[in-house]
Amino acid sequence: QVHVVESGGGSVQAGGSLRLSCAASGDLICISAMGWYRQAPGKERELVADISSGGSTNYADSVKGRFTISRDNAKKTLYLQMNNVKPEDTAVYYCKADIRGCYNDRYILGSWGQGTQVTVSS
Secondary structure (H helix, E strand, C coil): CCEEEEECCEEEECCCCEEEEEEEECCCCCEEEEEEEEECCCCCCEEEEEECCCCCEEECCCCCCCEEEEEECCCCEEEEEECCCCHHHCEEEEEEEEEECCCCCCEEEEEECCCEEEEEEC
């Protein structure tokens, strides 16, 4: 099994900051890209940011300049630094780790965490 666990969510006032963490674990897993997604009530899950194994990043327009995604490959951990948060950032944030073949580098599956709630009050 591959376990993906998010942490760091909570309640914060608009303009504040949060740092989310996502730890992936499992025997002999190899991970390619990792990403953060979020889902607000009544809305579809959307990509917030992702990062390749080589460190290339991609951000949703709504979070550019405010959020920073990073990873520690040795620790198999993903981070999302959220600055200047807005009420529209309120959502459950999910971490996804793309599991790859360790030998052929082919995509196997995306492993999702359970989600962590972020609530931004105005």
